[in-house]
Amino acid sequence: MIRFVRFKTLLISALVQPALWMAFFGIAMSANFDRLGSSIPPIPGVPEVQYLTYMAAGVIAMTTLFTSLFGGIVILFDKNWGLMREIMASPLPREQIIFGIALSGMTKSFIQVMIVMAFGLLIGVTFFAGYTIGHTIIALLGILLFVGMFSIGFLFFSAAISISMETPEGLQGIITLLTMPIFFASNALYPVSAFPPVLQAISTVNPLSQLVNGVRYFAIGDNFTTMGIHYVYTTADILLSFTVLVIFAVAMFGVAWWRFKVAVVT
Amino acid sequence: MDPDLSTSIIEVKDLEHQYGDFKAVDGISFTVGRGEIFSFLGPNGAGKSTAINVLITLLKLQKGEARIAGYDVRTEPEKVRESIGIVFQEVTLDRDMTVWEILEFHGRLYGMAREDRKKRISEILELVKLEGKKDTFVKKLSGGMKRRLEIGRGLMTRPIVLFLDEPTIGLDPQTRMRMWDYIRAVNEEGTTIFLTTHYMDEADNLSDRISIIDHGKIIASGKPWELKNALGKDLIYLETSDNTRARAVISSLANVSGASDKGKGILITTNDDGTKVLPLLIEEIRNSGISVITVNLKKPSMDDVFVHFTGRELRDDKPEKVSTAFGRR
Numbered sequence: 001m002i003r004f005v006r007f008k009t010l011l012i013s014a015l016v017q018p019a020l021w022m023a024f025f026g027i028a029m030s031a032n033f034d035r036l037g038s039s040i041p042p043i044p045g046v047p048e049v050q051y052l053t054y055m056a057a058g059v060i061a062m063t064t065l066f067t068s069l070f071g072g073i074v075i076l077f078d079k080n081w082g083l084m085r086e087i088m089a090s091p092l093p094r095e096q097i098i099f100g101i102a103l104s105g106m107t108k109s110f111i112q113v114m115i116v117m118a119f120g121l122l123i124g125v126t127f128f129a130g131y132t133i134g135h136t137i138i139a140l141l142g143i144l145l146f147v148g149m150f151s152i153g154f155l156f157f158s159a160a161i162s163i164s165m166e167t168p169e170g171l172q173g174i175i176t177l178l179t180m181p182i183f184f185a186s187n188a189l190y191p192v193s194a195f196p197p198v199l200q201a202i203s204t205v206n207p208l209s210q211l212v213n214g215v216r217y218f219a220i221g222d223n224f225t226t227m228g229i230h231y232v233y234t235t236a237d238i239l240l241s242f243t244v245l246v247i248f249a250v251a252m253f254g255v256a257w258w259r260f261k262v263a264v265v266t
Numbered sequence: 267m268d269p270d271l272s273t274s275i276i277e278v279k280d281l282e283h284q285y286g287d288f289k290a291v292d293g294i295s296f297t298v299g300r301g302e303i304f305s306f307l308g309p310n311g312a313g314k315s316t317a318i319n320v321l322i323t324l325l326k327l328q329k330g331e332a333r334i335a336g337y338d339v340r341t342e343p344e345k346v347r348e349s350i351g352i353v354f355q356e357v358t359l360d361r362d363m364t365v366w367e368i369l370e371f372h373g374r375l376y377g378m379a380r381e382d383r384k385k386r387i388s389e390i391l392e393l394v395k396l397e398g399k400k401d402t403f404v405k406k407l408s409g410g411m412k413r414r415l416e417i418g419r420g421l422m423t424r425p426i427v428l429f430l431d432e433p434t435i436g437l438d439p440q441t442r443m444r445m446w447d448y449i450r451a452v453n454e455e456g457t458t459i460f461l462t463t464h465y466m467d468e469a470d471n472l473s474d475r476i477s478i479i480d481h482g483k484i485i486a487s488g489k490p491w492e493l494k495n496a497l498g499k500d501l502i503y504l505e506t507s508d509n510t511r512a513r514a515v516i517s518s519l520a521n522v523s524g525a526s527d528k529g530k531g532i533l534i535t536t537n538d539d540g541t542k543v544l545p546l547l548i549e550e551i552r553n554s555g556i557s558v559i560t561v562n563l564k565k566p567s568m569d570d571v572f573v574h575f576t577g578r579e580l581r582d583d584k585p586e587k588v589s590t591a592f593g594r595r
Contacts, residue, residue, distance in 0.1 A: 078360070083359070083371070085358045086354075089324055089347060090376055091348045091375075091377070264324070264325060
């Protein structure tokens, strides 16, 4: 119950999330890539997917990454100018503080993802092409599941950093440092097979790649081509991706737990 | 309210705390009885805030023992937190929440049942006279109102002990007096109060007992009047034409308990009513051929107590008048 108190407070005191901004960002990105049509003949029997659709998953993942990494910043604000002192001095167990941040951040991510997808559909992203209603709902749930697990992991991380920093600039610095590599060393925008081996290895374990895999699997299907490359996802692939995200989340929780234990807010 | 010293609500033994190389708290021990108002009095940097932060479990207890309401601070911090209320020195409020929300949040944070919460919030709003402001955002409150809200919040859970760290710092004289009234009212209901302050009058007016703390150590403890009496009954200040000789004369007198140099004259502590001792003193001095230039007689204040025990003056920063060094605006 107390977690939801925290969640409610964050919603109240948070400034209007630039979810719309993210959606526009998505449009801008894809508008640029509209030109990237494929000139390679399609494989018979396998649906072809435009790059826009392929990339949309990447955009969703990117916005989730960004929002989640920033999600912990509330802790910092509260630490310097608000209630964190009172929260730390209260009998509320530390893990509940961490969960509260994660849950509220996750909910924000869900809302964002829905908005981005809605915009995407408006501008021509062919998610859920040929799906029945039932299938679409399952697909949505699947996407949210992946988004949720991914965002929780990075929210834990964000919380861990935020409770350890003294100023917001520290957190912003770390986020800026991390987002670029994570985004570009992944399969968000392009297939990984073109990478040099080191980059390929990084991309394969990159949590962002797992999220993108999950989104593509649920939104596009398990068998499609894009830009002349044939994609096949098996259930095992998807389960593996999800497991990676779970492991990541658990590991990040450990880090956050440790940081909260040694945190001093006086 | 009459404190019950037979039941200790706070027990501290050999508490130490250091930040890196700096020892902020250097071995302090004390007890606070149920229902007492107990103050730590000392200048800024004395270690008061460090000590209180260890007791409210915001700082890790490094060395020593502390028990609050029967719970060990080191091994049972959650139980301690459940039993105490805290009013921090810095404003600890969310600017974008309303008065009511702040209290509600606190209640939920501490696991209060909904019905109890609702009832308690109205009680608190009435106690601190903020009923009319219950839907006002914190950012619109004055400093005094914020402080009242924080005191009210500290009382939400009906804590056994209320900790206040510099409760009236930065407040104007009227608000200060009103704060004192609240604190007394709260104490009347049975709450033990532990406060830290660098204001002499606050410690003097409010406390059942005071511990003077400086450089991380407790210098003296006792009831306010006991501490003042340590200086004898009255203080006499004299400036004479020959202070050195006058001191010798004074020190030899029966009802003088001490004579020390102070500024341009001599500070004398007496065993008896100063108004009776003073004429005798002056006569003795004049009989020795020394003339008396200035005389002052007063009951010892906490300032004098502090000087007496620590050998130096407390840097008392009550709201000062604007320094004329800056000229007029």
